[in-house]
Amino acid sequence: QIFSIFGSILKIITFTKNNQFQVLLQYSDPMNAYYAKMALDGQNIYTACCTLRIDFSKLTNLKVKYNNDKSRDFTRLDLPSGDGQPPPEPSRATPFATQNVIFTSYGGTTGFAPALGFTQGPVTPSAVPGQMTVAGVTGSPLNSVLLVSNLNPEEQTCTCAVCSNALVKFPFWIFTGVYGNVHRVKIMFKKKDNALVQMADASQAQIAISYLDGQRLYGKVLRATLSKHQIVQLPYEGQEDQGLTKDYSNSPLHRFKKPGSKNFQNIxxxxxxxxxxxxxxxxxxxxxxxxxxxxxxxxxxxxxxxxxxxxxxxxxxxxxxxxxxxxxxxxxxxxxxxxxxxxxxxxxx
Structure with a gap:
């Protein structure tokens, strides 16, 4: 449930080593693993308890033999349980999200394994009573649109003499772009200090929230959370928009154009x-x-x-x-x- 926020998990293996409960997770996309590590390393699963320690595994692919409470391959529903139990029901084995990360919990195994669970489906961390909440993360975990509030309305157009970049319509998107590729930005018509920011994917949105929320910009403290909107709608042809919506999807300023780029290691x-x-x-x-x-x-x-x-x-x-x-x-x-x-x-x- 916790790691499913960041992408589709293909395989999980749990084990105990040096008296520590550890887990290997394989995501469908290496980027998802990177974002999960960035956002969750050092977080507590429960309040002041079970601190996650996450690193990348040297393994490139997990080999799962059994589908049970210790391991699971969500791409192979036909695997035996290995302990006489029937294979998991398809309804409980639909991909819930995660390339390989390994994490340990410095809180022992008590209370940790049940919190991890193998329940599938998009679940927000706050949906599970007592479990961790990643800072600023609310709304649908698959949403790639941020609601950024408490902007300084007077600073929404860059007019500085040294800024020769004509692409800068709303300067704060450059800040957001440090943590992911910004595709669209829309300043709210009636609340010019609020904006919708559509990122390339949900993982980038989560990372942007974790770093933007609470930061000071032009004298004000930014607030960032997931929006209820799934996309930022561009104005229809002929629709009066007053220049409040901008499409950056093809911007040359995107930092994360290539999968596996070194830029992902320098966030x-x-x-x-x-x-x-x-x-x-x-x-x-x-x-x-x-x-x-x-x-x-x-x-x-x-x-x-x-x-x-x-x-x-x-x-x-x-x-x-x-x-x-x-x-x-x-x-x-x-x-x-x-x-x-x-x-x-x-x-x-």
């Missing part, structure tokens, strides 16, 4: 330290510092990578400053056919 929470890349040789430290100060940022520290001067780290005065700088300067034209790439960093300077 980090918003921080005051930014990772800069695609820097041409002619650009100096002062050039980059001046670029960031021109947006109102205060540069606290800066250094190029010793082995690769195409990359650098820059530390700004606050996380909010870093978020705003990323929005305004990601894809900035540095000349020589180089556009600046910016992401949050877990490193220190």
């Amino acid at each position: 980090f929470p918003p921080s005051a330290i930014l990772h800069l890349s695609n820097i041409p040789p002619s650009v100096t430290v002062d050039n980059l510092k001046n670029l960031f100060t021109s947006t109102g940022s205060t540069v606290k520290a800066f250094r190029f990578f010793q082995k690769d001067c195409r990359m650098a780290l820059i530390q700004l005065a606050s996380v909010e400053e870093a978020v705003q700088a990323l929005i305004e300067l990601h894809n900035h034209d540095l000349g020589e056919n180089h556009h600046l790439r910016i992401s949050f960093s877990k490193s220190t300077i």
Whole structure:
């Protein structure tokens, strides 16, 4: 139920090792496994109990011999139970979601195995009494549309002198795009501080929520949750929209175009330290510092990578400053056919 939020699980194997209850899960898509790890590692299944520790397994495929309470292959309903019990009923073996992740619980096995369960079907974490709730996750687990609220209405059009990117209609989508590919954005007509944001898939929506909710942007604290809407509807031909809806589905700024891209391994929470890349040789430290100060940022520290001067780290005065700088300067034209790439960093300077 917990892991099904992030994709279709094909196989599960449970076992005990070093007196710890452990589980191997195989998702149908490696991206789903990555998102599950990002969102659930370190979370408690129950309040202050059963902390998940998740890592990627070295196995590329799970071999399941039996369908019972210790293992299950949801692609093979014909497998024997192995203990004299009949095979699971088809109604309980429909795919409920998950490529391979292994997790352990530092709370012992008591209360953990029942919480895991093998019940199928889309279930939100909050639907199970006493179980974990992933921060900000409400609504349908298969929904890819976010409701982002408490935006600053005065900052919904980027007019800064250094931002030459004509694609930026609603700047906050660049922030959201750090955690997934944004396809559509719609500002609410009667509540300009609310917006619907359609991500590429439900997994990306969950990750975006976990990192966006509670972050400060343009002086206000963002709130992000799943919307009741399944899609962001584009205006019909001839329909007056006042420019409140934008389609970014073919944007060249998408960070996650290729499955298995290294970008998936470099998703980090918003921080005051930014990772800069695609820097041409002619650009100096002062050039980059001046670029960031021109947006109102205060540069606290800066250094190029010793082995690769195409990359650098820059530390700004606050996380909010870093978020705003990323929005305004990601894809900035540095000349020589180089556009600046910016992401949050877990490193220190």
